[in-house]
């Protein structure tokens with residue numbers, strides 16, 4: 001049987017129609033290619049096909065689209081944002097070209113680690129759709145400073161009693177150096193701590209934290225110096241494993257699109273920000289207006305609050321679970337703009353009050369086009385238009401799509 005790839009699906013697979021009418025989703029194929037679905041085997045390669053740069057492409061689930069040239073790949077991401085907004089009622093939304101992140105810049109990695117029966121260690125990303133872990137020798141998306149830790153981490157874990165069979169190593173590349181959070185299946189003892197302190201000293205890690213493989217909570221296991229990352233010049237001390245925008249370039253593109261989306265602000269203007277995290281957006285926003293920043297994770301709020309106080313930034317950081325207790329219409333009133341950057345699930349609980357309020361500017365930072373389309377539909381019904389939409393490709397060669405969408409209503 002031979003089929004032709006008609007389009008790319010949301011997970012990055014080529015879509016074709018089988019002779020019996022069934023839809024086929026075929027990985028590692030491209031639009032226009034004639035394909036034998038078993039395999040799949042590409043019979044006529046697309047002119048857009050390129051040689052994947054990474055030897056792990058295929059078995060590693062981290063990337064699914066390394067075989068596609070960047071310009072059509074970036075256009076596909078842009079078209080997906082346009083489609084999501086069209087589904088929400090904005091068929092003519094102005095969608096900017098995709099801001100693509102360069103290779104070797106990702107500063108955050110959640111690596112799976114496994115111990116083989118012979119004691120050696122597998123470290124890498126999960127295989128696509130499976131529990132297996134691809135043992136990585138290199139990675140073309142991660143910052144080289146993190147890739148350089150792969151082999152030392154394997155050696156470390158091999159001799160670490162707290163690591164029995166499985167765990168994860170969360171690496172955040174901060175301004176102060178790599179920050180490591182080990183989630184392991186055994187309790188760390190005195191010997192583990194001494195080993196970790198020596199590792200931190202040898203490889204320039206100011207801090208190593210630990211936590212249970214399943215469940216919350218972390219504890220510092222070795223600390224050799226302060227940890228810090230700067231947002232708009234403000235130095236924040238992130239908790240272990242904290243959320244960071246995936247790349248500095250992605251962060252810069254998001255910040256730029258958010259600031260560009262602000263209305264003209266008067267001297268007394270106030271901005272309300274939801275899902276503020278460590279303050280990636282709060283600090284740049286605070287250079288423009290007074291900011292009230294809501295965030296659910298207590299450690300993030302504490303880090304944001306401490307940095308704002310230290311630097312005298314005009315930010316009031318408030319801990320709040322915005323799913324259980326979304327802001328009321330009354331709380332939303334009186335702000336020149338609302339900026340929200342929800343997790344993958346979107347902001348379904350918050351949108352009704354937002355729609356009912358008199359807010360005239362909503363800047364939505366999204367990491368999930370499906371949730372964005374659902375939330376944007378309610379904003380459309382409430383009289384908002386899309387002033388600008390910017391796709392941001394922070395997860396190079398993946399099917400993920402981030403975006404900043406500026407909604408406005410009134411004059």
Ligand SMILES: C[S@@+](CC[C@H](N)C(=O)[O-])C[C@H]1O[C@@H](n2cnc3c(N)ncnc32)[C@H](O)[C@@H]1O
Nearest residue numbers: 275276277280295296297321322323341342343
């Ligand atoms: C995509 S991150 C954005 C963080 C920040 N804006 C940034 O750019 O770094 C989403 C944030 O939403 C927070 N969050 C998740 N669920 C939440 C909830 N129910 N209530 C409040 N905040 C929540 C997370 O802790 C995280 O900081």
